[in-house]
Amino acid sequence: MLVVTYLAYFAEILPISFYLIFLKRNRGEGLWVIFLYCVLSLLTEGLFVLIQQQLVFSGFIIVQFGLFSYYFYSTFRQKNFRYIALLGSAVFCVVAIANFSNERFTWIAESLTSILVIIYCILSLYEQIKDPETVFVYRNKKFWVTIALFIYFSSTLFLYLFSTTLSREQRHMYWAINNFFEILKNILFSVSFIIIKDHSTPATMEYIDN
Amino acid sequence: MTLLDVTSPGNVSVVLFFGTIGMLALTIGLIVFIIFHQRKVIRYQMKLQKMEQDQQKLLLNASIRLQEEERQRIAADLHDDAGPLLATARLYLNENLVNLDKTTQLQSIYNAKQIIDDTIQLIRNISHSLMPPTLKNFGLESAVNDLFQKISGSGSMNASSRFHDYRERLQAENELIIFRVIQELVNNILKHSNASFIHLTQNTSGNKFFIRLHHDGRGITQNDFIKLNKSNVGLGLKNIQSRLKVLHGKIFFEKDMSQTYYKVTIELVKEEEDKLQEQE
Numbered sequence: 001m002l003v004v005t006y007l008a009y010f011a012e013i014l015p016i017s018f019y020l021i022f023l024k025r026n027r028g029e030g031l032w033v034i035f036l037y038c039v040l041s042l043l044t045e046g047l048f049v050l051i052q053q054q055l056v057f058s059g060f061i062i063v064q065f066g067l068f069s070y071y072f073y074s075t076f077r078q079k080n081f082r083y084i085a086l087l088g089s090a091v092f093c094v095v096a097i098a099n100f101s102n103e104r105f106t107w108i109a110e111s112l113t114s115i116l117v118i119i120y121c122i123l124s125l126y127e128q129i130k131d132p133e134t135v136f137v138y139r140n141k142k143f144w145v146t147i148a149l150f151i152y153f154s155s156t157l158f159l160y161l162f163s164t165t166l167s168r169e170q171r172h173m174y175w176a177i178n179n180f181f182e183i184l185k186n187i188l189f190s191v192s193f194i195i196i197k198d199h200s201t202p203a204t205m206e207y208i209d210n
Numbered sequence: 211m212t213l214l215d216v217t218s219p220g221n222v223s224v225v226l227f228f229g230t231i232g233m234l235a236l237t238i239g240l241i242v243f244i245i246f247h248q249r250k251v252i253r254y255q256m257k258l259q260k261m262e263q264d265q266q267k268l269l270l271n272a273s274i275r276l277q278e279e280e281r282q283r284i285a286a287d288l289h290d291d292a293g294p295l296l297a298t299a300r301l302y303l304n305e306n307l308v309n310l311d312k313t314t315q316l317q318s319i320y321n322a323k324q325i326i327d328d329t330i331q332l333i334r335n336i337s338h339s340l341m342p343p344t345l346k347n348f349g350l351e352s353a354v355n356d357l358f359q360k361i362s363g364s365g366s367m368n369a370s371s372r373f374h375d376y377r378e379r380l381q382a383e384n385e386l387i388i389f390r391v392i393q394e395l396v397n398n399i400l401k402h403s404n405a406s407f408i409h410l411t412q413n414t415s416g417n418k419f420f421i422r423l424h425h426d427g428r429g430i431t432q433n434d435f436i437k438l439n440k441s442n443v444g445l446g447l448k449n450i451q452s453r454l455k456v457l458h459g460k461i462f463f464e465k466d467m468s469q470t471y472y473k474v475t476i477e478l479v480k481e482e483e484d485k486l487q488e489q490e
Contacts, residue, residue: 125240129248137248147241154237158229165222177230 008179012042015189026141026193033071034145034189037064054106061109065092065116068149072120075142077131081123088116110160114153121150141192148188155181265440269455272448284336291332299325342389350385351376354392354410361408367400371410380419387453388421388476391461394446395423395474403427403472414480421476429472435463 019026019035026035044060069092073085092112099108124146128137137143156178163171302322307315345353351373361369379385392410399405405427413420430438438444439451454461459478466473 122240125244129244129251134248135252138245150241151234151237154233155230157233158226161229162222162226166226170223174226 004176004179004183008182009045011183011186012038012045014186015193016042018190018193022193025196029141030071030074031141031145031193033067033074034192037067038186038189040064040067057106058100058109061106061113062096065089065109065113068113068117068120071145072124075124077127081127084123085120088119092116104164107160107164110163111157114157114160117149117153118157121146121153125150139195141195141197144188144192144195148185148192151188152181152185268439268442269448269452272445273452275445276449284340287332287336292329295325295329295332299329341386345385345389346382349376349379350389351412353385353389357393357396358408358410361396361400367405368407369396369410370408371412373412375414376412384457387457388478391450391453391476392421392423394450398446399423399425399427399429403429417480419478419480423474424466424471426471429465429474430463431465432463435461 015038016035019031019038026032040060040063044056048056066089069085069089073082073089076082076085092109095112096105096109099105102108124142128134128140128143128146134140159174159177166174299322302318302325307318310318342353342356344356354371354373358369358371361367380388396408399408403425405425407424407426409424411422411424413422435447438447450461454476457478459476462473462475462477464473464475465471
């Protein structure tokens with residue numbers, strides 16, 4: 001268990017390193033937002049070890065949602081989807097302000113973040129497959145970022161939803177799920193930062209696997 | 211009290227386990243579906259693209275074959291007609307001419323002159339068949355009227371044409387393309403339809419330019435035209451299609467309302483013509 005926890009912590013360094021190594025190919029497409037999120041996530045983990053205060057996590061959840069909202073808002077092409085991202089942010093702000101003093105704030109905010117990010121991911125994937133310029137969706141950096149967030153938040157949704165009802169031992173036991181998908185998320189982010197942008201169009205494409 | 215609050219602690223593990231597995235399965239299922247769906251779409255696009263390429267290839271082959279046939283015809287005309295004529299003229303003007311008596315010399319020169327005149331006429335005819343002078347000098351309307359008068363004059367068929375709105379001439383190259391299309395259509399009617407009359411009308415409607423051909427013989431419909439275009443036969447029709455493609459024009463083959471006559475409509479957009487003009 002402890003190994004997975006350490007691995008999850010160090011896995012945070014992977015996307016940061018790859019982003020900096022392949023800085024040139026990661027310009028544009030709002031990838032800096034994901035890079036910033038990875039840096040903040042790593043710093044929060046470190047800070048929490050030092051300070052051990054819930055406020056650190058609460059602050060991080062708010063910033064995290066803000067970054068994801070901005071990322072999806074800037075990458076959505078359809079106006080309606082942008083409005084949905086704005087509406088989601090408004091809902092999150094209202095809920096966050098109303099429950100900030102609540103001791104369950106982390107639980108509420110994290111659960112809401114998961115639900116909203118899952119919705120954004122579905123919209124983003126829908127938009128990507130509808131995009132006529134996309135030849136192979138998996139050669140797109142945005143696709144890997146989206147599935148990283150999609151898998152992470154849908155796998156940990158139930159964990160956050162039930163986190164208040166779990167005992168300390170249970171929480172400790174089930175936290176491995178979070179750690180495992182944290183590693184997976186960082187690997188997928190790294191893939192996104194490593195791959196080269198796909199410039200092929202359907203007209204120039206000469207082959208396809210059968 | 212929320213639903214989560216009423217979940218008993220014993221059930222929490224089960225719900226959490228199955229909930230997480232379920233969500234993960236849904237997510238992975240959705241991602242796999244997206245990838246396969248996209249591949250399917252790409253395959254479909256590729257198929258469409260290949261079909262279009264095949265069609266282009268057919269049109270190109272037809273155009274090349276037609277060009278070759280035209281070259282062969284010109285070569286045959288020059289070789290079979292102009293060649294022997296010039297050879298005969300050369301015979302009259304051979305080296306022995308100076309040794310002959312004056313009357314024979316004059317006769318030979320006169321004969322050679324006659325043959326050279328015939329050759330000039332022959333070459334002029336070839337040149338006219340390549341580019342009708344009426345079309346070049348007076349435009350599509352005059353060239354079509356001229357063509358139809360010649361057909362009527364032969365007595366085999368009653369041919370008439372009427373241009374309702376052709377005050378502004380199209381670009382010369384485009385007039386030639388339309389004229390060739392009309393020639394090809396008329397040729398087809400003469401060869402295959404057994405018609406007793408052809409009537410051509412020209413109209414404009416907004417920015418659209420129409421040419422309609424009616425005849426009372428055997429004709430083809432749009433379905434036949436599409437089928438012939440996809441097959442290896444119907445060289446002339448493919449040629450029509452490729453010529454009209456240059457002008458971004460359309461052609462429709464149909465039976466008219468009374469189901470008595472066949473109608474061919476050529477439709478061009480005048481703006482396209484202007485754009486082509488601007489490009490040049």
